[in-house]
Structure formats: structure tokens, C-alpha cells
Amino acid sequence: MKIVERHESPDRALTLLVSELDGDITIGFEGLPWHTHADLEAARTGRPRVLAVRELVDSILQDRQVIAVATINRQICAAWPTEALSPDPFQPADETLTFRRWSGAVASVARP
DSSP: OEEEEEEEOTTSSOEEEEEEETTEEEEEETTSSOEEEHHHHHHHHSSOHHHHHHHHHHHHHTTOSEEEEEEETTEEEEEEEESOOSOOTTOOTTEEEEEEOTTSOEEEEEOO
16 A cells, blocks of 8 residues: 555644555545545545545645544544534443544544
8 A cells, every 4th residue: 555645633643644555545544443435535525536535635634624533541542534523322431532623623522
């Protein structure tokens, strides 16, 4: 897999990667499970693949996109872009969900 772009958040909590393998472009946070594909973003937005990827990456990096960050014992276990600033009804009791911006600005905190 070839890393096309690598961006580290100002607080160094998250690293956003854009990767390519055999023409499949993925966007995700390094070491965390969530990711999406250029084809899915293109279908979701109605934009060409390259433009859809650029728009998602820019919306994250320019603080327009809220990022949900799940932590257990202060360790990040998951992160994903979200529109919903509400707790997950299936959130484990020991998990804290923080809604933040790329800059590190906190939008909201949800605890079960």
C-alpha cells in the first residue's frame, strides 16, 4: 500500500492517511479501524472519485468536519468523521466518546 498523503493533527492525537493500492484509494486514521474508499465517497457525494476524496480530506483538515473519537482509559480505540453529536446507544460503559475538530477543539463529550 502506498501512502499518498499523511497528515498529523496539531495535537498529534490523530494521523489521517490517504492510501492507494491497485487503484483503490482509501482514507482513514492510522492504526484505527474506520476507513472509507474513494468509490464510496464518490457515490455518497455524487462527485468524481478524486474530487470526493479531496473534499473529505480538506473538510477534516480545515476543521469543517467533526470527528468522533472513542477512548478507553485515555487511549484512542476508534475515530471517524460524523454528523451526529450524540452518544452511541451501544457505547461500552468504560468508553468515552469525544467529538472534536482536527485542530483539537472539542465539540462535545458523551459518556454512557
